[in-house]
Amino acid sequence: MLNFFKTTGAAVAGLALTAGIAAANPYEPYEGQTLVVNFPAHPHFDAVLEVLPQFTEETGIRVEVDQLQYLKMRAKQTLELTKNKGDYDLIAYVVFSKADYVYADQLENLAKYFMNPALADPNYDAGDLIDGYVANVGVAGGEKGYLPGATGSLFGMPFGSETSILGYRKDIFEKHGLEVPETYDELLALACKIPELEPGMGGLASRAASGHHASHAFLLHLAPLGGRIFDSEWNPIVNNAAGVEAAEALKTIVECGAEGAQTFGFAEAGASFLQGNSAMFLDSTVFAGQVNNPSKSKVVGKIGWAPHPAGVRAGSQTGGFGIGIPTNAQNKEAAFLLMQWLTSKQADQAIAIAGGNPSRFSTHADADVLAVHPHLEVFGEALKNADPDWRPIIPVWGKINADLGTSLSKVLTEGDDIQTALDGVAERARRIMDDAGYYTWQ
């Protein structure tokens, strides 16, 4: 805590200093304005709320936060964004909303703000932002429509983004002289070896529940094993050899998992790891904040972290939240200043120290941050392989995702044949894509 005050204090002083040298205060024209922002109830944004008062202190711009449960956010934002004059000046959105909001022209293109010398901070250092996150959450209009590329542009900034990381029980690994897995072969062998070495303990805690959870777990393995859902012409290729291998990996992991693993969601998989019933955990980094909290975890101090194991390529998930300015916002310029401030180096560090997910490479290497959260060093390494295209960000994905998740659940619980199940998914995906017009040019 003391450390936190020291660093944030330094950050404030640093900002005050740069403002002093520039002689003018870029925030002055917006002093006294009140911004309304929409954030989810999420560990990252809880940390943001601790740091946010500094913004008002430095700039004189007040911020009102409307915090909602993250699944409720979409419905509320949909209402707000379709109004003529919106109440929100800045919104946090989940990565899937990017496709819908940009397509419906509801998010501001950020180019005009970064071009405006009165608004853009020359010391912002955008190159330091984690490129996988920016590509995943922020940019649209390039390759495949939802990725960066020659025709892409920026609509939001990653803020509270996540990647996947492998957590493991250091004590169990030491006891049996096990090596931390770096490849998928090692990971799968280990996942099934652990229940033999430690009776009653599952190998790897993974989500597998019908629907979104099963699909998410499958996609985590699909990208590193060399697969994709679609090829470059939107033909479903989820049923190729890599897809089958990923589904087999998921099946192996669930079969060698803790009791009841077939119905684990994210929360149950996490709980299984925290209660000491599973030796490994492979999922979002947002989970890392809980392992050393004694009220939630029985494995305090026993957890080590490693990058997501590699298959034919190294690729970890990208997801979580970004922030953007609605086109119907009332105070767009001040909102941009807040956005720039929140994703600046200083604020990113302060938020990381308070327990948030940093969006910058430099924060993952910062000595003050690492003193409080040493695991961020491994995360920084893992982020270099963050894959922005591990799942398609298109409006019809929700439907394909649900179908994929249901079919995989049948594979896991009813013993359906993997190839047949994935062939079915591919066939139905093709029909959905056809309806949505993806084959117009074929």
Next chain:
Amino acid sequence: MSAAARANRLTPYLFLAPAGIILIFALLYPIGYMVYASFLDWSPSQRIGQADFIGLRNYTNLLTDAAFGESLWVTVKFAAVVVTLEMIIGVGLALLLDRNIRGMTFLRTIFILPMMIAPIVVGLMWRYMYHPTVGIFNRTLKSWGMDEGIPWLSDSTWSFFAVVIADVWQWTPFIFILSLAAMQSLPRSALEAAEIDGATEWQKILLIKLPLMMPVLIVTLMLRLIDAFKVLEVIMVLTNGGPGLSTEIVALRIFRTAQEFQELGEAAAMSNILLLMLMALTIGMFIYTKIQESRAAKMRKAAENAGDL
């Protein structure tokens, strides 16, 4: 026609007007909106005016949608099983408890408690009880010497039973309380007459109590059936439709179509199909009672005529 006479004729309509207006705004408008929406390709990011009109495509898509077909089948199966079980247990309990026992009021309150608990809480409660390792069912089974517990929520057959059990637990009291009330208002004279004629307990139940309670039982059955077709929260919390699609009832499918797939038009089309099914059910039930009533009236008339002779 004089002004007074005209006013006189208009008066009843004037009194009906408030109810009519409320009906139009609260009932017909939303239903009309839903019917209209079911002809649109409408994503939540659009205003309804911006959505494309696609005619009957949502409906034709649903006809070929295997997942929707499966969830329709699951719903019918679920409703039939739970309502049958609830009727048998509920009416049975009412027959058993229709007597003067000490502390009856207290017992009755205890019996209807499940009905008063919020569905989400019921779902969470049962989910913990079904938990594979720490849940009370599997712990008990294991303490009895079973090696492996029952995969309550992770096997498609068992998870269907699991949601049925939870629903029966929650809604049997509803049928119990209504049939108990019906039973206590039965004319004592008929029962006394039967007793004097030497009827056994079974004969009294089958020939007097149940037939006399029938109108109430039919309405109760209707209400439960309609409710069972729309049940959402408990299943959402317990299994969220899984594993596979084994417990994905139509209400849950509609919710997911609107929320996850962002297809409001298709969700509206599904709602309309569900509405039509329930309407058919209700109308069928009304026709059945009408036939029953007219038959009873005929029999009464015949009996009266016989008495005249």
